[in-house]
Amino acid sequence: MSDADGKVTSKDTREVIMEATFRALSKHGYTDLRMRDIGEEMDLTRQVIHYHFDGKYDLMSSFLEYIIDQYEGGVEVPAGADPRTELDARIDQCLFGPEFGEFTHWDRMKVYHELYTQAQNDGQHRETFNEHYGRIRGSIVDVVEEGIERGAFRDVDAERVGQLITDVIHAARGRRISLGHEDAPREARRAVDEFILDSLYVDD
Amino acid sequence: MSDADGKVTSKDTREVIMEATFRALSKHGYTDLRMRDIGEEMDLTRQVIHYHFDGKYDLMSSFLEYIIDQYEGGVEVPAGADPRTELDARIDQCLFGPEFGEFTHWDRMKVYHELYTQAQNDGQHRETFNEHYGRIRGSIVDVVEEGIERGAFRDVDAERVGQLITDVIHAARGRRISLGHEDAPREARRAVDEFILDSLYVDD
Numbered sequence: 001m002s003d004a005d006g007k008v009t010s011k012d013t014r015e016v017i018m019e020a021t022f023r024a025l026s027k028h029g030y031t032d033l034r035m036r037d038i039g040e041e042m043d044l045t046r047q048v049i050h051y052h053f054d055g056k057y058d059l060m061s062s063f064l065e066y067i068i069d070q071y072e073g074g075v076e077v078p079a080g081a082d083p084r085t086e087l088d089a090r091i092d093q094c095l096f097g098p099e100f101g102e103f104t105h106w107d108r109m110k111v112y113h114e115l116y117t118q119a120q121n122d123g124q125h126r127e128t129f130n131e132h133y134g135r136i137r138g139s140i141v142d143v144v145e146e147g148i149e150r151g152a153f154r155d156v157d158a159e160r161v162g163q164l165i166t167d168v169i170h171a172a173r174g175r176r177i178s179l180g181h182e183d184a185p186r187e188a189r190r191a192v193d194e195f196i197l198d199s200l201y202v203d204d
Numbered sequence: 205m206s207d208a209d210g211k212v213t214s215k216d217t218r219e220v221i222m223e224a225t226f227r228a229l230s231k232h233g234y235t236d237l238r239m240r241d242i243g244e245e246m247d248l249t250r251q252v253i254h255y256h257f258d259g260k261y262d263l264m265s266s267f268l269e270y271i272i273d274q275y276e277g278g279v280e281v282p283a284g285a286d287p288r289t290e291l292d293a294r295i296d297q298c299l300f301g302p303e304f305g306e307f308t309h310w311d312r313m314k315v316y317h318e319l320y321t322q323a324q325n326d327g328q329h330r331e332t333f334n335e336h337y338g339r340i341r342g343s344i345v346d347v348v349e350e351g352i353e354r355g356a357f358r359d360v361d362a363e364r365v366g367q368l369i370t371d372v373i374h375a376a377r378g379r380r381i382s383l384g385h386e387d388a389p390r391e392a393r394r395a396v397d398e399f400i401l402d403s404l405y406v407d408d
Contacts, residue, residue: 029325031235031322110324113324114321114322114324116321116378117317117318117321117378117381117382118235118318119382119383120317120318120382121233126383129382129383130383130384133379133383156398157398160391160394160395160398161395161399163391163392163395164372164392164399167372167376167379167392168368168372168375170375170378171371171372171374171378172371174320174321174374174375174378175337175371175374177324178320178321178330179333180330180334187364187367188368188371190364191364191365191367191368191371192368194360194361194364195365195368195399195400195403196400
């Protein structure tokens with residue numbers, strides 16, 4: 001948290017605020033969140049938040065980018081993996097999540113899905129989600145295209161199958177969060193295997 | 205709106221309040237909605253709302269049941285349809301919606317998806333959605349089972365395929381609403397055809 005001179009750097013401070021925002025959101029939800037709730041989750045004074053952010057909306061926009069960065073950065077694929085292995089790894093990490101220290105994949109996804117739905121009334125958040133969604137879908141489309149080129153997958157519309165898989169992942173996570181269907185990601189994984197991937201593979 | 209004696213009946217009044225709630229929600233969103241916003245959308249006095257409902261939460265719970273009833277009641281299938289035709293009709297109506305007079309399918313779905321995400325913090329709404337979701341999924345599972353019995357579909361796990369289709373529908377609607385992907389329902393329909401239904405049909 002401190003540099004060599006013992007001063008808290010700006011980067012550290014933002015990190016502290018982001019993690020405090022996380023804790024406050026987990027307790028209060030987005031709708032009821034007040035700036036003071038975030039202040040109560042930090043050791044720093046609340047004025048620091050107002051120094052770095054121009055109100056709740058500005059803070060929430062930064063927070064959305066923060067969790068999206070972590071989400072995308074958390075998806076790791078073994079180097080040199082073949083298309084089947086890479087596709088499996090990407091689907092699993094979007095569905096079941098990498099772990100993130102203090103907070104789990106599901107703590108993050110709760111906030112993520114809440115902000116996603118709010119984006120219907122919010123042009124800036126909608127743009128952030130659209131860019132992020134494009135990258136997640138694009139990473140699946142890329143590996144499907146590579147599989148087709150290598151002859152491992154049959155010649156399908158890669159954009160369409162990438163979108164379908166991304167949609168199933170999103171809906172299963174949403175059901176786990178909103179409806180409490182704990183088994184939704186695991187069941188979705190089985191359905192993707194049985195109805196989408198099996199039809200994609202070219203038999204050896 | 206009035207019975208034979210010119211009095212407004214209780215059923216009419218609730219309907220008036222529900223439609224006023226709809227207009228107010230469309231303007232203000234769920235988070236920012238105040239009881240007075242609903243009052244401003246009605247010709248009746250605002251006191252009528254307080255007579256029928258015990259606060260905003262009680263009103264929202266009734267409203268959720270109201271839009272779910274309309275949604276489920278709006279899905280109509282031609283009598284005596286074969287399983288393929290019935291499955292197509294059910295998927296289309298969930299994706300593209302029946303029309304509902306003053307408000308469109310998408311006006312309703314905006315509110316529906318917002319309340320769905322809020323259900324993560326709300327046991328009563330979660331139960332309402334779970335029952336509804338069970339009925340929607342169940343209606344798809346039933347027709348898949350019937351198709352299997354009649355030899356029109358191959359012998360798949362009907363629960364799994366019903367859930368998968370329901371998830372794809374939900375995600376595509378959510379993308380249209382949250383991310384502005386106007387073509388999402390139509391693209392989802394094509395993906396369901398190509399990757400799920402085609403593999404389901406037993407070739408003639």
